[in-house]
Every structure is written in C-alpha cells, then in structure tokens.
Amino acid sequence: MNAFFSTARNREQPDAGPSLREKLRSEELKAWFGDAIALKGISLSIPEKAVTAIIGPSGCGKSTFVRCLNRMHEVVPGARVEGRVHLDGTDIYDPRVNPVRLRRRVGMVFQKANPFPTMSIRENVLAGLRLQGIRPGRGGELVERALTQAALWNEVKDVLDRSGSSLSGGQQQRLCIARALALEPEVLLMDEPASALDPIATQKIEELVYELKASFTIVIVTHNMQQAARISDRTAFFMLGTLIEIGDTKDVFMNPKEKMTEDYITGRFG
C-alpha cells in the first residue's frame, strides 16, 4: 500500500498539511438526471487550499457531485438538484445566486481537453474574460501569468497566436487549466483531468495540481486510485450515489473505516 505514496507527495512538504478552513460544504445534496437519481444525499466538507480527491467506480456520482459544486449539473436538460452547497458560508443554490457569477469563482477543468477550436492559444486563455464581455486587449501579462501557472508558458510562448487545437493532448489540457486560472477562481474543480492523457502528460498535470493547491482549493475526480493517493490531502469514496467514507487521504488508503472502501482500493471490485 505504501507504493501509492510516491513522487510529488514525498518529495517535499511546502506547507505542513492543509489549513483545514472549510471552503465548500455540501448538505444532503441530491441530484437527478430526469427520473434517475445520481446523488442520494451527500454531506461533506472541502478544506481551503488543499486537494480533495473524489474516487469511486464508474457511475458512482463523482462527476455529478463536482458538477453540482459550480451548478454545471443543471446545464444538462432534465437535470435537477436538491439540497445545499455552501461556498464560504453562502448557499450557492439560494435562488438569488446567479450561477454565471458563481462559476467565475468556482472554475472547472473537464475530462476531455476542450480548448475553443476557433481561438488561438492567447484567445483561449482570455476566453473567460471575453465571454463575460470584458475586453482584455492582448492581455500580455495575464496570458503569461495564467500559462505560467499552468506550466505551459515555456512550451507555447513563441506560438501564442497558433490555434489551441494545434497542441498535444496534454498541452491542450494545461491550456484549459490556464483558461480556468485566468479568471482567478477560488476553487478549481477537475473532472478526471488526466484520464485521456499518457503517463508523462499525466505526471505533469499531477505536479501542477500539487503546486496549484498553494493558491487554490482543488477538488479532483479520478478513477485512478494511485493518483488520488499521490496528489490529494483528503479523499472521499463514493458508491452508487452515496458517500461511503471521507478522511485524510493517508487514513482512507491505509486504514479505511469501511469494508467497501477497502475492497475498492485493494482492487476487489471497481
């Protein structure tokens, strides 16, 4: 089991553990697609400036859960949510909350890299501002900062006006991360950001996540348990739309409280 803890986590410990101030909290969160229930009442807390990993078998609701944290779930036709999610103590499902404003504070990176194909690399980074009707001009400094944060600057600084889709898969995903970071969100939701990437590109994303947690609260969905073990501070295990167990990553992997968690992480099913 110790093999899970490698590279990034053991290399150094910049801050001694997460600050543990609560950033997000879900209460009895339920979600449906039409008549099918996907989340059956999830209550959990997500600490600030730490990485929280959501693991679980396919169809367990882990993606749906993070999509409820920035109200992306309701974009799907027929989708419905009940319950509360507090961001710094404010319920984001309060009818007065504008989901468009919320998503500027809670950014998201998807499973499949989705840079805008009609835009250049530079325009992709600035897309969030443009989409909100802000004219950042060429946005030199902002572009450089966001791409540097996403560990992509050195690879693309000379080709900023080339199409975003001319990059490799891993670069495209980091471009999407830069695009989300350019809006200076407080929370970054990552829905299996490395599942379509090769091991080297995956490692880059993992190192990036590890660096980003100094400034951002990160929630990452992954079906790769080693990945969860390597990069997260907290791990939540989902199954069939329910939260089975949540705790410090070390505890969940070394001493799972639930039999189901143990079976899953030791590969007895999944």
Next chain:
Amino acid sequence: MTSAAQTAGPSADLTMKEKGALVERLFSLLSLLALFIPLVLLAVLFGDALRDALPRLDWNFLTGYPSRRPASAGILPALVGSAYLMLLTALMAIPLGVGAAIYLEEYARPNRLTQLIEINISNLAGVPSIIYGLLGLELFVRGFGLGRSLIAGAATLALLLLPMVIMASREALRTVPLSLREAGYALGADQWEVIRRVVLPMCLPGILTGIILSVARAIGETAPLITIGALTYVAFLPDSLKSPFTALPIQIFNWVSRPQAGFHVNASAGIVVLLALMLLLNGLAIFLRIRLQRRTS
C-alpha cells in the same frame, strides 16, 4: 492438420469468397454507373446549351435590353433583377432563418409545441414553390399592397428559403459538441455569450454553406415569380424596391416560348449564364467552407 491443408489446397469455404468478391465488384461498378448517369446527363445538357449559345454569348448579350429582334436582345434587366432579388431575399431569409434555428436548437424546451413546429418546418421545405407563389401573391402583392414589385418577389422567395435555411442552420448548430458549450458555461458565460462567441463561430462554415446553397436554388426558381407577376418584357433596370422586375429564369422561360428560332438561341445563352451563376455560387460555398474549416480544426 496443417500439412494436410497445405497439400489439399484451399478448402470450400475459401473458394466461396470468390462469389462474394464478384458481387462486390459488380456492386461497385453499378454505383459508379449511378454516379456517371447524372454527371453525363448534366454535361450533355450543358454542352448542348453551350453549343447553341456560343454565337450569342458576348458582352452585348450581357449588357443589352430585351428587344423584338432576337439578335439584339440582351439579358441585363434579368441579370440585375436576379441579383437584386438574391440580395434582398438573403437579407430577409438569413436573419430570420438563423434566428429561428438558434431559438429552436438552443432555447426552445423540447415539448409538444416545439415538435409540432419542427415537423411543420420539414414539411414546409417540401411544399411546391408555386404554392409559395400563391401565398406571396395574396399576402405581399395584395395584402401588403406591395404590387408586382421587386420587394414582393424577394419576400416570396425568402419565405420559400426559410425552411431550408432553418434546417441547414440547425444541422450546423448541432455539430458543436456539448463539451465546448460546457467549457463556455464553466468560464462564467451566460447562454447568449456562449452562442455568440463559441457556438456561432464554430458552425459558421456549415451555416454559410446552407445559406449559399439555398440562395443558389432560389435564383433558379421560376414558378413563384410568375405567380406573383414578374414581367417578361422589361426594358429598364429596377430603380426601387417597389419597381417592377424580371429575373433570369423568367426571361429564359419567355424566350423559349417564342416561336422564332433566334429567341431559342437567346434562351440557350440565358441558360448558360444562369448555370454559370449557380456554379459560381456553389463554388463560393465550397471555398468558404474549406477556408473556415481550416481555421477551426
């Protein structure tokens, strides 16, 4: 087992494949034939018209006005009329058609009413053009009191094009993957911003192609224009929206129905001009699609 198979040669199930291959070759030949028949027909038609037309196809023909003498009759009013018609038709049909497509594809909730509208739009695309002509006659020429004018003709053609423009635009809108729309929403954009800055730029090639192909079809339409009363002998250029007009297909139709052989030559020349115009428009559609697609992929 293996040595036995080697000495015995290919077994029965292997030789069976020969028949399959024969059928396959036959089928591909038939498909090729199916492709050639329309191509050859088109070539013969065009070649025949071109041969008849060549002696008449000159600058005077393109810039001349109709005349009682076939040799001095020209096509300018029809050419200009068709150009104005196309322009006005496009100006009316494009915003309405693309707007309707955006509503149906992006905003409308999928309920009974939406379904009913969708079925009706598909049906409208199949309605014979003469029916649109009668509608235009009653609605624009008489109802709105526009008379037998350029604007009434363009409005009628715009009606005819609307279902086609709507359907082509919807097809194009549907090609934009959900993942890109979600990327827009996740960046804190509202629906209109996502449509304007993500969806439309991406499907512009498809929408443009659909529009140009529809417009190219419209310049060949004759029946609705005859119904609303386009003139067949116009010795002037249209000078206002309410001016009487003629168009290329009308002029051709008129010349063909004349008894003098000289006018039939004129009709052939008119056909060549019309076909060249359509070819030009279709070429433009392909050019735009390739150019814009290169930018987006």
